Amino acid sequence: MALSIFDIFKIGIGPSSSHTVGPMWAGQRFLNDLREKGILGSVETVRVGLYGSLALTGKGHSTDKAALLGLAGYRPDDVDPDMADQAFEDIVNTGVMKLGGEHDINFDYDKHMIFHFGEVLEHPNGMRVYAADKNGVVVYYKTYLSTGGGFIVCSDEFNKPASAADGHAEETISAIPYPFQSAAELLTLCEQHNITVAELALANEKALHQGNMDAVNAKVDHIWDVMRNCIERGLRMEGELPVSKMQRRASTMHKQLMANPEAMLKDHFSIMDWVTLFAMSVNEENACGGRVVTAPTNGAAGIIPAVLAYYTRFIDGADQNGVRDFIATAAAIGMLYKMNATISGAEAGCQAEVGSACSMAAGALAAVLGGNVHQVENAAEIGMEHNLGMTCDPIGGLVQVPCIERNGMAAIKAITATRMAMRGDGNHEVSLDSCIETMYRTGLDLQSKYRETSTGGLAVFAKPQCVA
Structure with a gap:
C-alpha cells in the first residue's frame, strides 16, 4: 500500500479534518476539474449540497465555510486561519465569490448552500458541487465523500481499492x-x-x-x-x-x-x-x-x-x-x-x-x-x-x-x-x-x-x- 507519512499527517485548519479540511480539498479538486475542462470562466454560480453528517453538524464544524473557501481557491495547508473567517463572511455578506481567486460569480448563501439533513450518500460525509452558466444550465457537477483525516474521494472511486481511491497509482505501490x-x-x-x-x-x-x-x-x-x-x-x-x-x-x-x-x-x-x-x-x-x-x-x-x-x-x-x-x-x-x-x-x-x-x-x-x-x-x-x-x-x-x-x-x-x-x-x-x-x-x-x-x-x- 503506497500511502505516505504525509497522507496520515496533513497540515490544515480546525475544527475537523473530515468536515473542514476534506471539504476544502473537495473545493480545490472541483476547481482543478473546471480549469482542466476550460469552463471555469463560463461559470456564473455554484451550488453546494451537504449530506449526512456534513449536513447535521456542518455549521458546528465550519463545513460551509471550508467548502466555500476551497472553491475560492484557498488550501487548508496554507490558508491563514486568522483571515479565513473574514473571507467567508465577505462571500456571505456580498453575495459574490471569486471562484478560484480569479473569476467573480454570484453566490447567495441561503439559496446555494443546501443542508440535506435527512439524506445520506455512499458515505456518511457527502458533498455535491454544481457549477451553472449564465442561463442556469449545470455545466459540471461532482459528488465527493470525506472519508476521514482530510481524505477526499469522488463517489465513483469510493468502492475502489484504497490505493486507487486515494490517488496513489499502482506503480507507486510497486516502487x-x-x-x-x-x-x-x-x-x-x-x-x-x-x-x-x-x-x-x-x-x-x-x-x-x-x-x-x-x-x-x-x-x-x-x-x-x-x-x-x-x-x-x-x-x-x-x-x-x-x-x-x-x-x-x-x-x-x-x-x-x-x-x-x-x-x-x-x-x-x-x-x-x-x-x-x-x-x-x-x-x-x-x-x-x-x-x-x-x-x-x-x-x-x-x-x-x-x-x-x-x-x-x-x-x-x-x-x-x-x-x-x-x-x-x-x-x-x-x-x-x-x-x-x-x-x-x-x-x-x-x-x-x-x-x-x-x-x-x-x-x-x-x-x-x-x-x-x-x-x-x-x-x-x-x-x-x-x-x-x-x-x-x-x-x-x-x-x-x-x-x-x-x-x-x-x-x-x-x-x-x-x-x-x-x-x-x-x-x-x-x-x-x-x-x-x-x-x-x-x-x-x-x-x-x-x-x-x-x-x-x-x-x-x-x-x-x-x-x-
Missing part, C-alpha cells in the same frame, strides 16, 4: 521497497530485513520522494514544528471557544503548573498534568479554527503531539532522530487503520479517531523507548483495545465537548499502554490486526446517532449543562 497491508505483514518485513517500523516507513517514503531523504526529513521535521507551535500557541491563548462561548482552559492550567515547578519533584503525577495540558492546548486551537496537524484527524489532533512532547521534554536522550522515528512509526500504524478500517468518526465513532490516535501514539512511544517490533505492535493494540466502542457525540456539533478532554485522557492512556507493553516481551493474546477489524465492525454496529451526528449520547443528554 516502494516494503509494501504492507496488515500489521502481520509489517512485522514480518521488519524481522526479515532486521529493521524497525520507522526504518521501514522512512525507506518507503524515500522511494516515494525519488530517493531524496533530505526532503523526507525536512517534511517530517516540519510536521513536528507545526505540532509544537500549535501546543505553544494553545498555552498562550485565552478567551472563549467559538459558538459555545466556553472558556479556554489550557492557558490557566499552564500558569498554574508554571507557578509551582517544584511540584514536579514532589508529585510524580504532575507529568500527567503536563501531558493532558499539551493535548488540550492543541484541541482548543483546533476548536478555534487554528493550524493543526491531522493526527490522524483533527478531532484527535492533540494526542500524538502531547505524547511526542512528553518524549522530548521528559525522556532522557530524546533527540530529533527520535522525533522522526516517532512520527514515522505512528504513520505506519495509522496506515493500517486507514487501509483496513477507517479513521472517520462519522463512519465508526470516536474509536476511529481518538482510538486510532491513541494506538499510533502508544506504538510510536514504544519504538523510541527501544521496544522491539512486537512490543510496538502490542502497545498499539493496547491503545486501541481500550478505546473500543467509543461513541462520537459532539455537543452542538462542535469539536469541543467531549473532544478536548478526550484527547487529554487518550494521551495518558497511550503512555500507559506503552508502559504495559514495555514490561512484557512482545508476546500478547490479541493481535493489532484483529483489534483493528474489531474496531471497524464495532463502528458499523453503532447506531448512526452515535457516529458524529450529534443526535445521541452526550450531544443530547448533556447539552443543557455544557453549551450556552
Whole structure:
C-alpha cells in the first residue's frame, strides 16, 4: 500500500479534518476539474449540497465555510486561519465569490448552500458541487465523500481499492521497497530485513520522494514544528471557544503548573498534568479554527503531539532522530487503520479517531523507548483495545465537548499502554490486526446517532449543562 507519512499527517485548519479540511480539498479538486475542462470562466454560480453528517453538524464544524473557501481557491495547508473567517463572511455578506481567486460569480448563501439533513450518500460525509452558466444550465457537477483525516474521494472511486481511491497509482505501490497491508505483514518485513517500523516507513517514503531523504526529513521535521507551535500557541491563548462561548482552559492550567515547578519533584503525577495540558492546548486551537496537524484527524489532533512532547521534554536522550522515528512509526500504524478500517468518526465513532490516535501514539512511544517490533505492535493494540466502542457525540456539533478532554485522557492512556507493553516481551493474546477489524465492525454496529451526528449520547443528554 503506497500511502505516505504525509497522507496520515496533513497540515490544515480546525475544527475537523473530515468536515473542514476534506471539504476544502473537495473545493480545490472541483476547481482543478473546471480549469482542466476550460469552463471555469463560463461559470456564473455554484451550488453546494451537504449530506449526512456534513449536513447535521456542518455549521458546528465550519463545513460551509471550508467548502466555500476551497472553491475560492484557498488550501487548508496554507490558508491563514486568522483571515479565513473574514473571507467567508465577505462571500456571505456580498453575495459574490471569486471562484478560484480569479473569476467573480454570484453566490447567495441561503439559496446555494443546501443542508440535506435527512439524506445520506455512499458515505456518511457527502458533498455535491454544481457549477451553472449564465442561463442556469449545470455545466459540471461532482459528488465527493470525506472519508476521514482530510481524505477526499469522488463517489465513483469510493468502492475502489484504497490505493486507487486515494490517488496513489499502482506503480507507486510497486516502487516502494516494503509494501504492507496488515500489521502481520509489517512485522514480518521488519524481522526479515532486521529493521524497525520507522526504518521501514522512512525507506518507503524515500522511494516515494525519488530517493531524496533530505526532503523526507525536512517534511517530517516540519510536521513536528507545526505540532509544537500549535501546543505553544494553545498555552498562550485565552478567551472563549467559538459558538459555545466556553472558556479556554489550557492557558490557566499552564500558569498554574508554571507557578509551582517544584511540584514536579514532589508529585510524580504532575507529568500527567503536563501531558493532558499539551493535548488540550492543541484541541482548543483546533476548536478555534487554528493550524493543526491531522493526527490522524483533527478531532484527535492533540494526542500524538502531547505524547511526542512528553518524549522530548521528559525522556532522557530524546533527540530529533527520535522525533522522526516517532512520527514515522505512528504513520505506519495509522496506515493500517486507514487501509483496513477507517479513521472517520462519522463512519465508526470516536474509536476511529481518538482510538486510532491513541494506538499510533502508544506504538510510536514504544519504538523510541527501544521496544522491539512486537512490543510496538502490542502497545498499539493496547491503545486501541481500550478505546473500543467509543461513541462520537459532539455537543452542538462542535469539536469541543467531549473532544478536548478526550484527547487529554487518550494521551495518558497511550503512555500507559506503552508502559504495559514495555514490561512484557512482545508476546500478547490479541493481535493489532484483529483489534483493528474489531474496531471497524464495532463502528458499523453503532447506531448512526452515535457516529458524529450529534443526535445521541452526550450531544443530547448533556447539552443543557455544557453549551450556552
